[in-house]
Amino acid sequence: MGGRAAVEVGRRLLRLARNAQVIVVTHLPQVAAFADHHVRVERTDAATTVTRLDDAERLRELSRMLAGQEDSVAARAHAEELIAVAVADRG
Secondary structure (H helix, E strand, C coil): CCHHHHHHHHHHHHHHHCCCCCCCCCCCHHHHCCCCCCEEEEECCCCEEEEECCHHHHHHHHHHHHHCCCCCHHHHHHHHHHHHHHHHHHC
């Protein structure tokens, strides 16, 4: 799933979260953009770490999820657009 379908899943999860706690594990930036809080889970051979992301870190992580690489200008713009759509849907 991706693209328009993933954005719609994000919207529906946002609506569901108005009345219930929702925890989602996803690799889809279109879904993650709708989250109230964003954490990054990293696993190494030695440990697993969970880091709550601030707004700047969240933007970088969504960009990385979109492009599969660090510091993509186009992915950053797309991530900003996804976040703007999610904020607008919050009303």
